[in-house]
Amino acid sequence: MSGKKYRNKAMKIVVGTSGVTGVRLEKDKETLTVEGEGVDVLALARALEKKLQLLAIQGTMKTRRRQRKDRRTSSSLVDTDQLHSSLPLPIDLTIDIFSRLSLKSIAISRCVSKPWALVLGRPDLRDLRLTRSQARPRLLFAFWEGNNLFFLSSPQPQSPDEMLSVAADHHISFSFDHPVKDISASVNGLVCVRISGHRFVNGRRFKVEESVLCNPSTGQSLTIPKVKTRKRVGIVSLLGYDPVEKLHKVLGMIWLQDGITMEHQVLTLGGGGASDEKLTWRMAERGIPCPCPSSAGTQNICIGGVFYYIHAHMIICFDVRTEKYSFVKPPKGKLYHRLLDCNGKLALVPLGKSYYFNSETVKMWVLEDRERHEWSKRVYTLPPMWKDVVDPEEWLVIVGVTGPNEFVMSSEYSGDPFQVYYCNFDKETVTRVVIQGVGALRSGMGYSIHTYPNHVEDVKLMEL
Numbered sequence: 001m002s003g004k005k006y007r008n009k010a011m012k013i014v015v016g017t018s019g020v021t022g023v024r025l026e027k028d029k030e031t032l033t034v035e036g037e038g039v040d041v042l043a044l045a046r047a048l049e050k051k052l053q054l055l056a057i058q059g060t061m062k063t064r065r066r067q068r069k070d071r072r073t074s075s076s077l078v079d080t081d082q083l084h085s086s087l088p089l090p091i092d093l094t095i096d097i098f099s100r101l102s103l104k105s106i107a108i109s110r111c112v113s114k115p116w117a118l119v120l121g122r123p124d125l126r127d128l129r130l131t132r133s134q135a136r137p138r139l140l141f142a143f144w145e146g147n148n149l150f151f152l153s154s155p156q157p158q159s160p161d162e163m164l165s166v167a168a169d170h171h172i173s174f175s176f177d178h179p180v181k182d183i184s185a186s187v188n189g190l191v192c193v194r195i196s197g198h199r200f201v202n203g204r205r206f207k208v209e210e211s212v213l214c215n216p217s218t219g220q221s222l223t224i225p226k227v228k229t230r231k232r233v234g235i236v237s238l239l240g241y242d243p244v245e246k247l248h249k250v251l252g253m254i255w256l257q258d259g260i261t262m263e264h265q266v267l268t269l270g271g272g273g274a275s276d277e278k279l280t281w282r283m284a285e286r287g288i289p290c291p292c293p294s295s296a297g298t299q300n301i302c303i304g305g306v307f308y309y310i311h312a313h314m315i316i317c318f319d320v321r322t323e324k325y326s327f328v329k330p331p332k333g334k335l336y337h338r339l340l341d342c343n344g345k346l347a348l349v350p351l352g353k354s355y356y357f358n359s360e361t362v363k364m365w366v367l368e369d370r371e372r373h374e375w376s377k378r379v380y381t382l383p384p385m386w387k388d389v390v391d392p393e394e395w396l397v398i399v400g401v402t403g404p405n406e407f408v409m410s411s412e413y414s415g416d417p418f419q420v421y422y423c424n425f426d427k428e429t430v431t432r433v434v435i436q437g438v439g440a441l442r443s444g445m446g447y448s449i450h451t452y453p454n455h456v457e458d459v460k461l462m463e464l
Helices: 004-015 041-051 053-066 076-086 091-099 103-109 114-120 123-135
Strands: 020-025 032-036 138-145 148-155 164-167 170-175 180-183 191-201 204-215 220-223 234-242 247-255 261-269 300-303 306-311 314-319 324-328 337-342 345-350 361-369 374-381 397-403 406-410 418-424 429-436 450-455
Touching: 004 041, 091 114, 091 123, 103 114, 138 180, 148 164, 148 180, 191 234, 204 234, 204 247, 234 300, 234 306, 300 337, 300 345, 306 337, 337 361, 337 397, 397 450, 406 450
Parallel strands: 164 429
Antiparallel strands: 020 032, 138 148, 138 450, 148 170, 180 191, 191 204, 204 220, 234 247, 247 261, 300 306, 306 314, 314 324, 337 345, 345 361, 361 374, 397 406, 406 418, 418 429
16 A cells, blocks of 8 residues: 555444454554454445545556557456456465355446456456356356346255255346347356347348357357358357367357258357457357257256257267267167266156146166166156155156265246245155246146256356
């Protein structure tokens, strides 16, 4: 805290803060040590930032003038290191504080000042936030009407043993130029949305199909650039995630009139590094020619950096990192199954299969070894208490797996109340969780609603 004027101003702010019992200036005359109980550190940091903002701006301008010549090669992390020195708290403590904020508080904090925005954009803060979110994942609910897409999320109960009621405490909506057709599952915090409609140019009608990436945590959306090809009749975009490089990638498959995919391209999200040039589509290894896969999140899934999607008689695998194709022989003939992440392994459950209060078993195929095409068949007997807990008027589908032999089931339509069931076959328990806020969406038969367990919050802003 250089300059007598700024030191005096900072000390006055600290002394006037509730809970502060003492403050002293260290020998380097740049550090203030604060003592007290129950001090609101974040509020104190905000007050210091507001009063001393001029100092931060001046320091930033000087630094930028010195480094103007090599601005093109400087990375955002270097910019962050130059500016976080103006923050009143050590950067490690600032990152720890920011990582614990709610999504709404993070969005507000980005607008406070440029140093705050740069700190919130640091990769280490994003990784810390993701790690904490993965330890306590959330339930994500999605539904759409016309051109509008809505997301709600709620805390995901950890090993629930009795009936609970939790609130959908995060609401976000997106509006598009054309109607929503389908959406992908949540892929490490992002969702891929397919929209389709028509536009008129000089009295002629043209079909429009676009894919949009949405982040329910930040409210940001990003339209995926069009693939440059003359062969295109249609395109399906599938979203994957590379956990090693920590990058999202979009696999675009161009299909011809007969519905066979002929050209495959890849787009990496936010992998530009120090270059100022925006990344574009690039050709990928030629995939196995097959009928165009569905972009709906029930018949494709990304698990551990490998993207799986269904062909009529096989399962296609795309390694997101190496961008190489392979395939897995199915455990039985024609596939009409929903793909699930079963504790890091691909699992198949019958698509369209509903479970009622008088159902008795759950059948599932689990891929044990992808290289050897080895599957195991698992048959679970529903616990005796199933009939007593499940609402007789509900029909449920399996939407995910949250632990060893613990399944999550929910209705495909919004209701009042809207309920999610946790069925633990090891403990032989069935827990009903009422999600407050979803039932209010009911209109007639209610909205078709998609439920995604194990959703994580990614606060990084998307860029190409």
